[in-house]
Amino acid sequence: MAEISRELADIINDKESLKVIATTDAQGNPHVVFKGTLHTEGQDLVFYDLLQSSQVNKNLVSSIWFGRKVAINILAKDKRSFLITAKPRRSVTAGRVFEEVYASLKDRNPDGDLNAIWYLEPEHIEEKTFAVRRAEEEAAFPILKHLDRLVKEERS
Amino acid sequence: MEKPKARDPQWREKEPSYKEVVARYPDLPATWILKADLQRRGLYYTEAATRKIDPAIHATNSDVATGFRENRDYVPEGLIWKDGSYLIANFDFDQKQPARDPYTIDVVNDRIVVVDEDEVLEEIEGFWEKPDFYDKKASNGEPLRKYVQARPQRLDISMNHYCHFWDEPGEGCKYCPLSPSYLAAGKKEERYDFRYVKEALTEAVKQKGRFSAIMLTGGSQLSGSELLDDELEGYLALLKIIGEIFDGDRVPTQLISSAFNERQLERLKNETKLLTYTTDIEVLNKEKFEWICPGKARHIGYDEWKRRLFAAVDIFGKGNVSSGVVLGVELAEGKGFTDEDEAFRAVTEEAESIISHGIALAANIWRPAPKSILQNGKAASLDYFVRTYREFDRLQHKYCPNPYTDDFRRCGAHVGLDLMRV
Numbered sequence: 103m104a105e106i107s108r109e110l111a112d113i114i115n116d117k118e119s120l121k122v123i124a125t126t127d128a129q130g131n132p133h134v135v136f137k138g139t140l141h142t143e144g145q146d147l148v149f150y151d152l153l154q155s156s157q158v159n160k161n162l163v164s165s166i167w168f169g170r171k172v173a174i175n176i177l178a179k180d181k182r183s184f185l186i187t188a189k190p191r192r193s194v195t196a197g198r199v200f201e202e203v204y205a206s207l208k209d210r211n212p213d214g215d216l217n218a219i220w221y222l223e224p225e226h227i228e229e230k231t232f233a234v235r236r237a238e239e240e241a242a243f244p245i246l247k248h249l250d251r252l253v254k255e256e257r258s
Numbered sequence: 259m260e261k262p263k264a265r266d267p268q269w270r271e272k273e274p275s276y277k278e279v280v281a282r283y284p285d286l287p288a289t290w291i292l293k294a295d296l297q298r299r300g301l302y303y304t305e306a307a308t309r310k311i312d313p314a315i316h317a318t319n320s321d322v323a324t325g326f327r328e329n330r331d332y333v334p335e336g337l338i339w340k341d342g343s344y345l346i347a348n349f350d351f352d353q354k355q356p357a358r359d360p361y362t363i364d365v366v367n368d369r370i371v372v373v374d375e376d377e378v379l380e381e382i383e384g385f386w387e388k389p390d391f392y393d394k395k396a397s398n399g400e401p402l403r404k405y406v407q408a409r410p411q412r413l414d415i416s417m418n419h420y421c422h423f424w425d426e427p428g429e430g431c432k433y434c435p436l437s438p439s440y441l442a443a444g445k446k447e448e449r450y451d452f453r454y455v456k457e458a459l460t461e462a463v464k465q466k467g468r469f470s471a472i473m474l475t476g477g478s479q480l481s482g483s484e485l486l487d488d489e490l491e492g493y494l495a496l497l498k499i500i501g502e503i504f505d506g507d508r509v510p511t512q513l514i515s516s517a518f519n520e521r522q523l524e525r526l527k528n529e530t531k532l533l534t535y536t537t538d539i540e541v542l543n544k545e546k547f548e549w550i551c552p553g554k555a556r557h558i559g560y561d562e563w564k565r566r567l568f569a570a571v572d573i574f575g576k577g578n579v580s581s582g583v584v585l586g587v588e589l590a591e592g593k594g595f596t597d598e599d600e601a602f603r604a605v606t607e608e609a610e611s612i613i614s615h616g617i618a619l620a621a622n623i624w625r626p627a628p629k630s631i632l633q634n635g636k637a638a639s640l641d642y643f644v645r646t647y648r649e650f651d652r653l654q655h656k657y658c659p660n661p662y663t664d665d666f667r668r669c670g671a672h673v674g675l676d677l678m679r680v
């Protein structure tokens with residue numbers, strides 16, 4: 103299990119961050135969806151699925167049954183990005199906690215509904231911010247470069 | 259209470275184990291197979307697990323009105339699984355001499371777990387919570403839970419507590435404990451006053467985010483100017499009460515009743531806000547049906563029951579009709595199939611003739627219920643249930659447009675329909 107740092111938790115919990123979750127069905131078909139409600143609770147990543155017929159719900163059920171992982175990407179407002187691979191740990195579809203979340207969602211959208219609260223356990227976290235990734239790549243693999251980027255500037 | 263012991267100590271040697279069945283079907287989730295086996299073999303709560311049950315929070319069930327903590331028979335009504343699904347677990351298992359050893363629900367590292375032969379097989383999320391209205395009373399001073407019962411997301415109304423197929427000796431369904439339990443308890447009140455049902459429903463739906471369906475059912479009532487008319491009138495009255503509580507043309511409701519004819523079905527459709535209709539054919543083989551459900555066979559008949567199911571699809575629409583099945587009872591000792599392969603072939607062929615009309619089969623796992631005629635019988639092997647459910651699921655994915663019929667949210671008893679979640 104990977105630890106969510108305080109800094110990353112703040113980014114995940116920032117309303118202005120973009121959060122996407124990629125899942126697969128039992129046949130391996132990929133599916134990606136933005137999940138604005140994704141946030142941290144302790145070391146869990148938690149989001150609210152609003153539609154009972156959603157593909158992400160089907161894929162997560164299948165993933166929890168067969169131990170498959172999901173991928174999440176967080177893009178912060180300063181363009182830093184993080185890739186998290188996680189495993190669905192539990193799904194809550196009824197009970198006090200469910201009803202509390204249902205009520206809070208109702209405050210935002212009176213006509214809304216709630217399907218499930220999904221709890222995901224992060225297994226691996228990696229920063230994927232472009233500048234960070236490029237620096238990593240250049241340090242590790244100096245061979246990966248178009249030559250024109252290395253041509254000496256002509257002196258006039 | 260001590261953990262009951264299997265009446266045949268060698269039973270494990272005579273059938274494939276849970277683990278062997280899991281290995282045989284890698285396309286099916288192991289946790290789901292375990293759920294099916296829990297329903298088949300039953301479960302037993304250790305003292306530690308019993309201490310995790312809090313009657314202030316959880317929905318519990320007991321026939322004995324003594325103190326909770328001393329009474330180990332006091333069991334939660336259902337379990338919550340990690341995938342968010344529920345498993346009804348308050349049904350009557352044979353607690354004295356079950357055919358097989360039940361699973362143990364225990365606590366390890368403060369977690370509720372399912373154990374068999376000292377091995378932890380699965381962690382359980384917890385027990386069903388009781389709804390707010392369970393602590394409230396009707397205007398007559400009786401508890402509201404007497405009139406309406408709750409599953410995690412469904413409200414259940416039981417209209418008739420006695421089934422009149424039992425009026426003629428030997429005509430009740432052989433697996434069914436409803437009327438025998440009613441008679442054994444010396445009960446007299448076949449139906450409760452609908453006024454209090456309305457009070458319970460009105461109170462129940464004040465709890466926001468709790469309920470997403472209402473189910474009405476009850477024992478059959480054969481009387482009336484035409485067969486089943488009195489039963490019909492009762493449901494019409496209850497459904498009209500529901501119609502007064504909710505807005506909209508249709509309310510997420512399910513009626514599980516005797517097989518009504520077209521005229522009766524049309525009245526249900528036209529005079530109420532009923533959304534889905536279920537009539538239980540129970541046994542997927544005409545000959546076994548006639549042996550197991552003689553009352554149903556004599557008054558309506560297998561072919562006519564099936565025809566009425568199909569007629570209901572024309573009236574309520576594809577995806578709004580389902581049928582209950584007591585899976586495995588076709589193998590009951592007496593006149594049941596003696597070979598599981600033969601039963602599998604017969605049952606799945608018959609299932610296709612029904613499912614192909616868009617009718618979902620809500621199949622229970624038959625295990626002999628105390629007080630029923632078949633109470634000393636023995637349920638089929640786990641492999642039989644798993645492979646039959648697997649085939650039902652293949653057919654339902656192919657033909658049924660509504661994967662939510664009788665699913666865990668709306669019921670919690672039909673594990674086979676969990677497979678429709680993906």
Ligand code: SF4
Nearest residue numbers: 421430431434436477
């Ligand atoms: S019809 Fe059969 S299963 Fe239904 S209540 Fe009557 S005896 Fe029981």
